[in-house]
Amino acid sequence: MSAQQPKKKRWPYVLGGIVLVLVAAGAIALWRLDAFLLDTARAEAAVYAQKLGRPIDIGALSTRLLPSVGVEVENVVVGAAPDEPAPLLEMKRLEVDVALWPVLTSKGKDIQVKNAEVKGLTLHLVQLADGTTNVSRVQEKLAEEQPAEPTPEEPAQDLSGVRVDRAALTDATLRLIDLSGGARRELAINHLDVEVKDLRAGKPLEVALHAAVLSEKQNFHLDLKTAPLPASLIPVPESVVLKSEPIDLTPLGPFLGPEVGLQAGTLQANWTADLGAAVPGGTGPTALKGGLQARGLRFAGAEGGKALDVVLDTDVTGDMLTGDLSLQKMLVELGPARLTGKGQVKGLLTPSPAVQDFELVGEKLDPALLAEYYPPLRKSVGNQVAGPIGFVVRGGGNQAEQALNVNVDLTPVRLRIPAQLTKEAGGTMKLTARLTGAAASGGALRFDAKTDMTGVDLRPGAILDKRPGQTFTLDTAGTYQPANGKAPLKVDLSRLALAVREYTMSGTASVALGGQGAKQTTTFALALKSPRLNADELLLKTEAPAEPSTPAPEAPEDPQRFNGMSGTVRLEIGALRMSEMDFSDLIAELRMENDLITVERFTTGVYGGTVSASGSSVRLGPPAAQRPFVVKAEAKGLEMEQALATRTPKKVLGGKFDGQMDLQGVGYEMSSLQERMAGAIQGNLAGGVFFGADLPAAVSGPLARALPFKSKELSSEGVTKLAEQLPFSLQIKDGVAQLSKPITWTRPEAAMSFAGGIRLDGTLDLAGTVNLEPALIKTLTLGKVTPPEALPLALKLTGKAWSPEVTGLDVKPAATALAKLAAAGAAKELLGSKGEAVGNIITGGTDAAKQAAQAEADKRKAELEAKARQEADAARKKAEDEAKKRLKGLLGR
Template identity: 55%
Template structure:
């Protein structure tokens, strides 16, 4: 019995294994069905997007000894009006090692094989001349969603755990089918093989391509080799080889874009390149060796059916780090034009370079002539350039001091660069430079360059008013140094001759990083005896005359200055700007992204001194959204000069001493009414308010109101404000309001005003003039001499350059003066008995003063009420603008979301 029981265990174990095998088979069978169902669902969605059926024949999976999937018979079918499918794929085989994947919980991904077999792409030229590929691209472009703001740049993905032993495309075919003629024609790029082996971190990468281009056997071979791969698996190319065996390109013409108009030509190549340090991240020597020939290239519309031969023949070696270059053979011919080079340069990045017969020059390099061979070039250039471009690089110097001379001569060329510049043929435009090896510190190439732009017209750029024939020359010397992810230029000597002025100084420029992390850093330290900015910069009327009567809209990209870092210093003995002469100008301006900050600025201007340290503005936003802070200190500044360009008539004379501290958003009056805040504090010296004589405006109606003959005071259309008038203004809700009443005293009377001025220059002042006893005596022709000053209330309104005195209440003052006159007359007639009459009149005088005080309070109350109304109206306008902005923001948001 025991022996029989022991012999049962093999059957039990076999049964368990059988059950497991059956269970795994069932799972795999159902898994394949589930995956196929999901794949076909995705294919149906893709079919709607592409406008052509997408089918998946079958999916087969494996879980052991490796995880694998086979996808069979994938087809992207024809669209309406097409006979052949766009693509057909026989098989996609993907296999991944199972155990490393399981042990590492998905971190160690060892791809054993990825192979695409039997891929066929059918490019069909339809009867209307278009291709099925073009139609597909047009449909995808119609479905393209509006661009969204770029997401935050993510750190590179570490793919150290990924290894691909083999990835390949085998037996691929690209068929070209022409259905545009009466008889269908077919040709193909067949036997297309692409293979990559052992793709992983730390191993060099090699990609091989071979294909039979319009031939029975493979006639195109290319190999791209890269340095050992980094953790991101992003390759750095090191070597490229290309071989082509007399490929006839003519049959491909109908399938290229019609704008190219390609008709015929052959391609032959036997060329290889060791890229070295010529590519970002590369190292070592760069070598270019071999020949590439594209012969008999014909294009539709070529003048006289001319054919274009393009031949590149090279035997070039270069070590960019050391500055070595050997041109054993360099010849590039394209039609009648060409570039040839020969000779050697050694140690250009050292302090003592050696030049051996080096020469690089062009001949017949005229884009307009080349367009006769290749007509699409004419459309691409759009008339921008015509005429032979002169290019020459030659060695020069003594045995001890050798150098390379670069000469780019555009004088014979006609230029038409839209929105930038124009130049006629024969007008001077030339760049010369001398490269003389690295600086003593090493690594930075020394240069001395001169540019002559006197023949150029820069006015089409709508910035500089520089006409052809006017002087514009730049002479610079310094160093150039390539860096790991950019470059650095230091200009130790800079001279710019601009129109009639000359600027000297130093400058630097550097770039670093890519994408969102890219930065551009620049600096300049400039000095000049004279700078006429009015002559150099275009005025608005000039811009409008050249731009169909309108000013060009400002750029609307608020991020266009991101990554900019600037530091500019300038000293100028004399500057002409906005029709004002400034002297002893000292400025220091910094830039971080779109924030421009005035670290230091001082100048002798408007007859005094102006300091603007701390002023800043954000340039990125549109003008109506541009935030600014203005901090200005002024001493002995002539107010007449300051206001001359801002008002149609003179408003005020005298000198201003004080501080201006403002902030806001936008520059238009409408926007400033909503956003401008700040204060102006200081004093006016020997100042006169022009346009109105307050004393005359007060005494004229007062003289007429008296019951006896009187004579008004006349001092001209001006009001003297005294030797020193301190004041403070708070700006809020579009109104500059006096912080406290201003008062000043003249021999004729004491004046007191409160209120403010709107940003459009309209006055709203309430106050009074207390006429002195001597003024009253003069006014009454000696009839009345009161013991105290007599006040008269009024308002000053209207534009500051055409003010009006309104609301004059002379009744209390006239009554007081009349009673005083009556008292004096009673004293003369009644003698001692006049005392009782005088007492009555005195009481009347007191009553008059009380009445004047009452009127004053009424005016003050009315002014306060009007001020409150103005503030309420401003708040209402601000709330209305806020709601409007919110509605516009909602509309824009709906537009972005497509709802």
């Protein structure tokens, strides 16, 4: 009997079968996934093809999930429009490989791209017979899809979790096809290779570009290196190396477009630039070595077929931290224009700079002359600048103090800068500056500069009325601190002297710029003094258009445009003429935080008194019609006749005003103020005079005419004298100034009392009584009647304050009473003691007149209170309706 055979193990076969099934299932799933993604990509391509007006085809798409996520796209073609001879773009292959595990474990925050490569890309740039190109057509189509309004700038994103080990464009071709001249011409930039390695935050970025420009082998090389990338991955260039063998640019002319008009020329370059701190955000020394030459450049329309040579030849080193600059060689030539330099400056940003034979000179820097070689310059400059610009920087000084002297002379230049200034050739315009090294604390460059713009016409700027020949000089001295690491760029002016025409201002100023993008900050301080200014003369008056026209709609201003701004302004002006007002001893201290302007101090003499407005504020962010403001002011001894003279067509009120104002509103237009102005005004009017009407005469005239016997109308003085001291209080709501309580005053001829209010446009709505004193009644009745006490007459004042209307005057009760008094007096004279009985009639008549007048005043008061309640109810209902609308909008129904 044979030995028992060992039992075979079955689990390896089972496991192998499971693995085989899983692999097969995965392969099928990937196959179906690839098919689905390809269908989706083609569907999206069809949508874009419709927008661009040209076919888009995707040949194949495949993916993989292990060991990394990868996608490969093959044979992508963006086709040609019907009249184009070649497709816009052809791409043989796109490969992207992303590490899977970091993406999964970081929930998509850690993205590591192992490789991203485009192979065999061919771009056809076709110059069509009408002068357009296929690329410009695509750009126009894409522009049509862009939103009408630019989207607000977004803050830089944190991309520190993104890493690209390698990205490359391999063996690309830019094929140029020219159909503009009738016969077809073709050129090519072949073997275009671009490679980027190790793109990640904290590492420098290196980019290499090589191409064969109109050649079979690569003859153009560009290498770029950046500083270590920030979290936003926005690069800061640190060094550039440009090398080019001689390239004939003539065949490229048609493809640069008729706006350039290049007809001939060659290019050769061998230039290295270590930029360092010379670029924003860069650090370290700067070095420029080598140069480039573009010779024999001929452009269509050049006068006499002149050829332009452009030469850059440099051997320059410098250090922005210490202020070192060495010009071993510095030559820039643009045809006849030249900029040459030599010499050394050491330690300009230290307290003890050294200058050795330094010179930087510009010659024949005339845009009009350069336009003879390069005609497109005429369009870009717009005939705005013509004439040689003088530019000289030289080192100088003695052993104790060395400096750089800068001289810029635009006197021979003719300027036509739209909406800013004009100047004829020969008009004085100069700048002289002196740089004398850093302050003792180090790091801030000391300078003083003088500008003379006497020959300039500033009226085109629509701000200053300054004509050619009138004085305009600016004299400054201070320090300049460049941005360094965390320190912001800062300019301090310890001397600031401005002379415009016959007026002068002097003071100090500073500004600091820090941060970037949405976090950019601007901090400033300005302090100016002037003995005398006439703003009405200095500021240009804008004339209204002869014919009304509809202004073009302006783009809405960003309400956040002042975010990050903060600073102070202090003004001291001995005498100021502005808006036809004369101010004296004006002191103003303002503070700005974002868009909020707060008046910390404001005092001035005006209209024979003084005004203080400390605590007032305004927000500049909203549009002008919606800007909220607060006015807190105190006045002492203000001459009301002077204050109102320029605001009303006729005199309204006289006397001296002492009081306080606490107002708030929105916008500056009268329509807005009438709707939304609120607050209070209270104070006292001394020696007041109402110039609108002689109220006793205004009521006594109708009364005299109503009497049944001969009487005399009082002659009108045209004014009403108020009390020697008239305290009052006004509450302002919805543009109406309402008396908090009636104002009452007594004059020898009459006692008066009024309640009600006045609108901001000067419309009166007052009701009251005028109590005619017995002496005035005696004069009025030619001595026939002398009542024992004042006779009241009720009335209303409406219309404009400078031309009021007396309404609601009922003189019948008073006339009846006076008639009875006159009859009683006559009876007493005729009957003697028997006429005493008439006394009862007199008392009753007087009481009736007083009761009638009081009844009319009470009626008017009730009407005003009812009107106020109605307006308050309407305002409350309006606010409730607006709140309901906003709530409805929030709820979406």
